[in-house]
Each structure stands twice: as C-alpha cells, then as structure tokens.
Amino acid sequence: MNGTGNTPDAPRTSDAPRTSASPRSVIVVGSGPTGLLLAGDLAHAGVPVTLLERRPYGISNLSRAFGVHARTLEQLDARGLADPLIATGGTLTELRLFRRLSLDLTTLPSRFPFLLITPQYEVERLLERRARELGVEFAYESEVVGLRQDRTGVDVDVRSADGTVVTRRAAYVVGADGHRSAVRQAVGLPFPGVSVIKSLFLADVRLAEKPETVLTVNGAGDAFAMIASFGDGWYRVMGWNRRHEVADDAPLDLDEVKEVTRRALGTDYGMHDARWLSRFHSDERQAPRYRVGRVFLAGDAAHIHSPAGGQGMNTGLQDAANLGWKLAAAVQGWAPEGLLDTYEAERHPVGKAVLRSSGGLVRLARAQSPVLRAVRAVFSAFVDAVGPARRKAIAQVTGIGYRYPAPRGSHRLTGTRALDASLDTGRLYESLRSGRHLLITPDSHEPPATPRADRLTVAHWTTPRRTTVLVRPDGYIAWAADAATPETIEAALSAHLG
Structure with a gap:
C-alpha cells in the first residue's frame, strides 16, 4: 500500500538506506x-x-x-x-x-x-x-x-x-x-474535533501550606484550579480563567497562577518558587x-x-x-x-x-448560563441519589464498566472485564502475568489436554463455581459457559487460540 494505505504493492519511493529487520518484528x-x-x-x-x-x-x-x-x-x-x-x-x-x-x-x-x-x-x-x-x-x-x-x-x-x-x-x-x-x-x-478549553495553565510550585489531600480540585465562577502532589515537596497546579483566554505562547507568571487558584480554592497555599510555567489548550x-x-x-x-x-x-x-x-x-x-x-x-x-463523558463533565463544570447551571444541579442530584446512575458514572470514569461486543447468544460474561479471584495458581491477575490466555474451570474438572501450552494457562476456581471462563491476556473474558464439557471447551480453545 502507499502512504494512505489504499494501493497494494506500490513501488518504493525512498532512496534511503534500508536496515535489515525481521519480517516478524x-x-x-x-x-x-x-x-x-x-x-x-x-x-x-x-x-x-x-x-x-x-x-x-x-x-x-x-x-x-x-x-x-x-x-x-x-x-x-x-x-x-x-x-x-x-x-x-x-x-x-x-x-x-x-x-x-x-x-x-x-x-x-x-x-x-x-x-x-x-x-x-x-x-x-x-x-x-x-x-x-x-x-x-x-x-x-x-x-x-x-x-x-x-x-x-x-x-x-x-x-x-x-x-x-x-x-x-x-x-x-x-x-x-x-x-x-x-x-x-x-x-x-x-x-x-474541537478545542474544548482554549486556555489552561500548568505550573510546578512549592507550597508553604500543605493541602489536606493529595489532589485538591474546585471551580468557582470563572475560575478553576487543581493542585496535585508530586510527593517530593513539589506540586503541580493546573487551572483556567474564563475571563483570560489567551494563546498558548502568551506570557504566564506566578502571580496569575496564584490569583486564579485563590479564586477557585479560596487560598493559594502560600505558593512560591515556580520551577516551570506553561500554557496549553485542551482538544477533543x-x-x-x-x-x-x-x-x-x-x-x-x-x-x-x-x-x-x-x-x-x-x-x-x-x-x-x-x-x-x-x-x-x-x-x-x-x-x-x-x-x-x-x-x-x-x-x-x-x-x-x-x-463524550469527559467533554460533558468539563462543559458542566464551566457552565455559566442559568440553564446549564440548572442542568448541572439536576445531574448532580440525580447521580448522587440514584444508585444505578452513581454506579454507572463510577464505572465509566474508572474504566471498569466498559465491555466489548460479544457474539449473539454468548454467555452473559463474554466481553466483560474479569474480576480478580482466587485460583489454585494464585490471584487471577497474577495468573495473567504469563501473557497467555487463562482457562479457569471448576475444581472437579480435569485439565484439558491441549497442545497450546505456549498460549494457555489452566487454573481452577478455589471456591465452588460451575462456570468455565477463558480470559484473554488483557483481562477480558473471551468465552464462558456453565457446565461446560470437554468438547465445548476444546471448541472454544480452537476458536480463540487456533
């Protein structure tokens, strides 16, 4: 293909020396x-x-x-x-x-x-x-x-x-x-895409007063600020000021960082000795x-x-x-x-x-109109009060809630993230450190005979379970079945491991 990936077997156009490399690299x-x-x-x-x-x-x-x-x-x-x-x-x-x-x-x-x-x-x-x-x-x-x-x-x-x-x-x-x-x-x-925030600043600073938590975040009016600890006495400050949106190369000094931080957090924690100051914009x-x-x-x-x-x-x-x-x-x-x-x-x-989710959060955080502020208040109250909505928000932000498409008729676990569990080979995620697929069967099952030892680790649940699962190296379930037979297990292994 050529540079755009559309034409097979395009002639080489570079006269650059060619290094030797493995075709399997x-x-x-x-x-x-x-x-x-x-x-x-x-x-x-x-x-x-x-x-x-x-x-x-x-x-x-x-x-x-x-x-x-x-x-x-x-x-x-x-x-x-x-x-x-x-x-x-x-x-x-x-x-x-x-x-x-x-x-x-x-x-x-x-x-x-x-x-x-x-x-x-x-x-x-x-x-x-x-x-x-x-x-x-x-x-x-x-x-x-x-x-x-x-x-x-x-x-x-x-x-x-x-x-x-x-x-x-x-x-x-x-x-x-x-x-x-x-x-x-x-x-x-x-x-x-678009620029969702046109002007943010970053600064690495010392603080005379230590914040109560390792991450301090808040917005007030036109100002937003976040302070995170490096753990070595230095702190990273990120913020924006809706009243002062400027180009990335516009000058930035510590006084501006302190002023926005005070407006957003109520204090600048005695900020001093900035070792780095920079502006950037945030795109989606x-x-x-x-x-x-x-x-x-x-x-x-x-x-x-x-x-x-x-x-x-x-x-x-x-x-x-x-x-x-x-x-x-x-x-x-x-x-x-x-x-x-x-x-x-x-x-x-x-x-x-x-x-969508990160963009929605930042737009609600920056809400200025009465309508958007009302939407933010309703959204916050709904998520706070409704258990399923709160759990969904947590799952999405933390990444644990995403699942991958599964073939029609698959077991309900197929495509979901594998939960850590105790196995006879150790914890599930410890057992994935081989980089191979992980087949987990009930303890009454004999390990299946398979020539795929370089691609597969076999383990048993240490608690009573009837479900057999095949976990991919990235910790997602490729296949699952209740009361699986040797024949169904072998068919699954053939489909997923060749």
Whole structure:
C-alpha cells in the first residue's frame, strides 16, 4: 500500500538506506506510557520490537497526567507493576466532580478501590524499565518522515539527529506518537474535533501550606484550579480563567497562577518558587479509524480528551493492553481470522465514550448560563441519589464498566472485564502475568489436554463455581459457559487460540 494505505504493492519511493529487520518484528513509534506498555507486552510475548522516539532520551516531569484509575491498575497488576506504582503516590477514595457531586470509589468491585495520584513520569519509569529488561530496542532522536506498506510489511523512513535517513521494515507499525502523530499523518487519517478549553495553565510550585489531600480540585465562577502532589515537596497546579483566554505562547507568571487558584480554592497555599510555567489548550479529537492495513494508532495518536476525570493516559494504556497480545498472535501466526480487526471494533467505541463523558463533565463544570447551571444541579442530584446512575458514572470514569461486543447468544460474561479471584495458581491477575490466555474451570474438572501450552494457562476456581471462563491476556473474558464439557471447551480453545 502507499502512504494512505489504499494501493497494494506500490513501488518504493525512498532512496534511503534500508536496515535489515525481521519480517516478524513490530515498530512502535512514541515512548510515552502507551508506547512503552505496548512495546513491553510485545517483547514479553517474544516478538522483536523497536521503539522509535523523536525526542532525545529523558523522562520529562512536564507531563500533564496524574491520575491512575482502577482499571489501569488492574492492567498493571497483570504485569506485576501495580504495587510498585502505588508506592510512588497517594490514593483518593472520593472523586469530586462538582461542588455538589462526589463519587465514592470505595464501592468499586476491584482490588484497587481508589484513584492513584502519581505523576505520569513514575508510570513511564516503571514501563521503560520493564521494556528494557524484556529486550526492547530503543531508538531516540529518530523521527518518522515517511511510511509505506505492502502485503507483507511496512517500511518506515526514519531521520536521525544528524539528518541521516534510513528505512526500517517490520511486519506491523503502531503510532503511539501523540496528538501530532507522524504515523497518523503518513497514513492519511484526519483528526477531527474541537478545542474544548482554549486556555489552561500548568505550573510546578512549592507550597508553604500543605493541602489536606493529595489532589485538591474546585471551580468557582470563572475560575478553576487543581493542585496535585508530586510527593517530593513539589506540586503541580493546573487551572483556567474564563475571563483570560489567551494563546498558548502568551506570557504566564506566578502571580496569575496564584490569583486564579485563590479564586477557585479560596487560598493559594502560600505558593512560591515556580520551577516551570506553561500554557496549553485542551482538544477533543478522534481518528475515524484506528487501523489502516498493517498500521495501527493508539493513545493520543488515536484520541485526545479534555482533562476532566483524568481519563486520557488511562485510555491509552488500555488501548495498548488490548492491542499488544493481538499483534503478537498475528506475528506468531496463530491469530484467528479477524482478530486484528477487533482492536478498532473494541477500542474506538471506548475512545468515543470517553470523549463524550469527559467533554460533558468539563462543559458542566464551566457552565455559566442559568440553564446549564440548572442542568448541572439536576445531574448532580440525580447521580448522587440514584444508585444505578452513581454506579454507572463510577464505572465509566474508572474504566471498569466498559465491555466489548460479544457474539449473539454468548454467555452473559463474554466481553466483560474479569474480576480478580482466587485460583489454585494464585490471584487471577497474577495468573495473567504469563501473557497467555487463562482457562479457569471448576475444581472437579480435569485439565484439558491441549497442545497450546505456549498460549494457555489452566487454573481452577478455589471456591465452588460451575462456570468455565477463558480470559484473554488483557483481562477480558473471551468465552464462558456453565457446565461446560470437554468438547465445548476444546471448541472454544480452537476458536480463540487456533
């Protein structure tokens, strides 16, 4: 295909030197959380993977994400990373959306009934260390300047810091290279959307007075502010002032940050010694497709959201968890027909739902007209008073409520997130650390004889249950049956594992 992914077997147009690469390899572009998780998963599955990053090496403390939700922690738990990450931050058991509405996270049916507040760079450090230990090849100062694909692979033109351009080839390419994604542009996908907040500021500061919680958020009138702790004496402040919406490159000083914070929170906590000040704007955008041939998009390259609810980084990490094992199956030759298509079918609707929910929250938070303020009050009262509405809101914000499409007639558990449980091999999410599918049967069943040992872990429930389930490596249930027979189990394994 050519750069837009529409014409098979287009002639090569680049004279750049070509590097030798395995046709069974994958190139991931972008070393943020999404790219790091994906690259690590591929390497863990035995797939050669190269991670290209345009920037020089270094984990920046300037990232905006601070919240890690329950579903993301479950995904990290399946990689042995949740507990080390929790040790880097603090937890919140109540998520306040508006002055009159807060969500009690202690009711979450999860091992992680809270929101973890920790800087994005702590997530990146853990994921980078894992990726390096698993053998991922890192190539920094490597900018994608061209891309072509055919029936067997993808050629990527990569420019290094000295201006040299080489062509790397792989079986598949994933663009996890942010909202200005070179990969997305190379395959000709648009990125439609709007700016939902035209002017926000960020600042890293010291505080003379310590806030009561690790995350302090509120809005008042035209002002909004959030303060989150780095855990080392520094704090990240984010805010906006509806009366002062300016371009991203407009000057910003600490006095402005303090004034908006006082209006929103009632105090600036003795803010001083800013080490970094910046402005940005918040967009809502989503690519119409997440796949063009052998090229995929994930994370901010595929969708960007307002900061409301802290769902951006979390959604990208869950994209990676969904895609990694599927790409590994395709590269290794056992993927059932159509498996790669399920990535877009499953994750695009989730990205769209996050776009709507986060956008709705920020619009209600910024409500100025009497009508919108009344809508916000009614919405808050309804969610607070009605149990199912409250549970749905919590499930959506934390990511635990999303389910994937299931074939007609499937068991009710098919497509749902697997709850952690005690097995004879350990906890369910501990048992997923192999990166393989997990077949869980009642304890009276004999383990099925199967040649798929490299793709399957077999376990038993340790409590009386009659349901047999096949859990995917990303922690979602691929198939389930009550009172399953050896024949139905074998049919399920054949359908999902080849």
